[in-house]
Amino acid sequence: MELLTLTAQFEWILGKSNYWASTVLLLIGLHAMISKNNLIKKLIGMSIFQTGIILFYVSAGAKHGAQIPIVHYGHDSHESHDKAAHAAEHAADAGQQVAEAAAPAANHAANHAADATHTLGETLYVNPLPHVLMLTAIVVGVATLGLALAMVQKVYAAYGSIEEDEVLDAIADSTADSTVDSTVDRTVKGTPEA
C-alpha cells in the first residue's frame, strides 16, 4: 500500500517534471535579462527564456508511447493490404467449392481489411501542432538574436563597453556634455540680442 502511493507520487512528479523544468529555465532566463550587467549575458538569458517556453509547448504535445509525427505509410499498409487480398482470394477459392459459405467468408475478409486500415489510422502519433509553432520560433529566434547582437556591437562602437552600468555612465556623461553645450549655445545666441 505504502509502496503503491510512493510510485503514484513518483509518477505524479514525473508527469510534472518538464513543466517545472520549463518554469525554472524561464525564471533563470528572465532573472538574467533583468539583473545581469553584461549585454551578451542578457541575450543568453533571453535565449534561455525562449527555450523554456519552447519546452513547455513541446511537452504539451508529447504522448506516452507515441510515434514521431511521420505517418508510417510504407510496409505495414502494403502488408495488410496483401494479407487482405490473400484472404479474399482464399475466400474466393473456397467460394468456388462451397458457394454458400463463400459470401460470408469474403465479407469477413473485407471487414478484416477494413479493420486493419482502421487500426493503422489509430496508431498514436505525437501532436504535430506544437512542433510546427516551435520550429519556426527557433529560426525566428536566431534571426532576432542576430539583430540583438548587431545592436550590442553598435553599443560597443558608440560607448566602448557592453556593461550596462558603464554604458549608462557614458550616456549620462554625454547628455551632461550636450546640456552644457546647449546652455553655451544659448548664452552665445543671447549676447548679440543683449
Add this chain to the structure above:
Amino acid sequence: MIWQLDLILLIFLVITALISLRVRDLLGASMVFGIYSFLICLLWAGMGAVDVAFTEAAVGAGVSTVILVATVYHTRRVTGGHKRASGMKVLSLLLMLVLGGVLLHASGDFPALGDPTSPANDHPVAQYYIEGSYQDTKVPNLVTSVLADYRGYDTLFETVVVFVAGIGILAVIGVPTARMRREEVCGDTAQFGEDSDLIILQTCRLVVPVLQLFALYVIAHGHHSPGGGFQGGVLFGASYILLALSGGLREALRRLSESMSFRLAACGIVIYAGFGLLCMALGSSFLDYAILDSILPGGVAMARSHSMLIVEAGVGFTVTTILFVIYANLATRGKLEGGL
C-alpha cells in the same frame, strides 16, 4: 519517452543554463550555451519532436553559437565584476519568487506529461492534423503539411520576420562606405584561403559540398522525413558560414555577395507569397493550394504536396541567405572585410 533520460537531461539543462550565465569569460559562456542547445535538442528528440530537434541542432548548437562568438570577438571577452551593488538584483529575485510560485502552483492543474487525452492533444484541430492530413495532402510528415499547408500564413510571416531581421542588421551596423570599397577589393583575384591552415582548408573543402548537397536533400525530402525549408535553409547557410570561417569571408562573399543574398531572400518571399496569390488568381483563397490541381499534375492531394515543396524552397532561399548575411555582418562589424 524514456523518463530516466528525460530527467537527466532536464537536470543537465538547468546546470548548463546556470553555468553559461555565471561564467565570467564570455567565450566560455557562448560555448556552454552551445552545449545547452545540444542537450535540449536531445530532449526534443526524446519527446518525439524530431523536426524541432533538427532545427535546434542546426540553429542553436551551430549558428547561434557562431554569431555569439563573433560578437564576443569584436567586443570584450571578459565581463567585469559588478561595480555597484544593484538593487535591481534583489528586486528581480523577489519578482522571480512571486512568478515562480504562481507558475509552480499553476502547474498542479496541468495534465500529466505524455497524457494522450490532455486538452492540447484531444483538441479536434490537433486530431484532424493527425488523422486527416495524409489523406488531404499525401505528405507523411505531419509537421511539414501543417507548416506549409494548413498554417501557411503563419509560416509565410515567420519567413518575412527573418527577412526583416536581415534588413534590420544592415540598418543597425552596415557601413556603406566600407561596402563600396569592398566591391572594388572583390575585383582582384584573391587566392582561396591564402592565410588559412592547410588541414582546416582541405577538410572544409570536402565538407562544404557534402553539406550543401545534404541541405538540398533536407529541403526536398522534408515531406517524408524530418526536415524542410527551415532546416535545409539553416544548413545551407551554415555551409557558407563554414566557407567564410575556413577560406576567408572574401571567398564566401565572392560566391554569394551580399546584394545577391538580399535579392535571393526577397525572391524566396516572392515565391511563397506569389504562390498564395496564384491561388487567389485561380479563384480560391490565399494559399489554398487545392485549386492548383488544374496546373499541377496528380490530382488535388498531389497538387497540395507539390505546392508545399515549392513553398518550402522559397523558405529555404530566405533562411539561407539571411543567416549568411547575419554572420557576414556580425563577423566584420558591418564592414564586410576582414572577418574572424
